[in-house]
Amino acid sequence: MRPTTLLPLALLAACSAPDDPKATRSAPEATSTAPEAPQPPTQTPVTARDVHEDNDLYVFDYSYPAAAGAIPALKDLLDKELEKARADLKAEAANGRAEAKANDFPYHPHSHSVEWKVVTDLPAWLSLSTLVGFYSGGAHPNYAYDTILWDRIAGKRRAPVDLFTSKAALSAAIRAPFCKELDRQRAKKREGYEPGGGIPEFEECIDPAEQTVILGSSNGKAFDRIGVLVAPYAAGPYAEGDYEVTVPVSAKVLAAVKPEFKGTFVAR
Known part of the structure; x- marks a missing residue:
């Protein structure tokens, strides 16, 4: 049974289209009867x-x-x-x-x-x-x-937070913009609900680094945005579904990146 909630994860994906093919002139039709050169074997494409x-x-x-x-x-x-x-x-x-x-x-x-x-x-x-x-x-x-x-x-899997000096450092770097956007989305889902309106267990901001953190890029060269995927019950009741918050890589974020991964990120 697949969940019905759709994933707007494309917000983090790099969406670069290939260049338009350039027109070329056709060569005159060959009149030689020499045998054609053998073609290299076609590789079987990797499929999902x-x-x-x-x-x-x-x-x-x-x-x-x-x-x-x-x-x-x-x-x-x-x-x-x-x-x-x-x-x-x-x-x-x-x-x-x-x-x-x-x-x-x-x-x-x-x-x-x-x-x-x-x-x-x-x-x-x-x-x-x-x-x-x-x-x-x-x-x-x-x-x-x-x-x-x-x-x-x-040649190995890494956790996104492992590219930072610590979870606490990442959390501190993105907490302000994350909380602001989370509250905006909460108000929209709750039809203008404001903090103090009766759901105390879901009014406080949550730690973004304790949620599922994903790294995205808009330029196809380096990570320049961070996504925080929040499952039901973490930031609101089940009926509200999930929350997905995207924040840009900032100078504060770059300061929290481990030295060996500095070149992997760029501030927007």
Whole structure:
């Protein structure tokens, strides 16, 4: 069962279109009867993996884009994660159905869905994010965010916050613009609701570095914006859904970046 919430993650993605092809003059038709030169073998393009299983016990969906499949180590990591998620879902669903039968109540198929999408594809980095949807027989499905930041040079996965001197430093650098935008989105969802209006547990700002942090780029060369993906219950009740806040890389953010990654970021 896929969650119905759509992901506006393209706000962080670099959207550069290829240049228009230039017109060229056609050469005169050749009259030689010499045999044509052999053509190099055509490489099979790397395709994304997309698994879908739907039966009486569970619904399982897992996919990742070609950009991730083109990196052997990352493809292996995702394939292993896929198999583990499927095995865990099967075991959980089997237990759930057995419990339902033992207690004589209806069983509703469990579900797990992951759809990795490209946030930013840079020469040295590939930034991915996903909405993980799951249902385990409760009152409603739920979901959470996840991210992968692949370091092409080191050939390994990194957590976005690991590029900063500390979580606290990152939080301090983006907290003011994050909280301002979060409150704006809260007021919009709550139809003009102002702080102090009756939802005290969801009035305070939250720590952005404790949420799912993703790195984005508008120029295709360096990270110049930071996304903070907030799942339900973290900043508001379930009915409000998720929150997605984007803040620019600023001088304060650059000051919080580890020295070895300074060249990976640029202030806007």
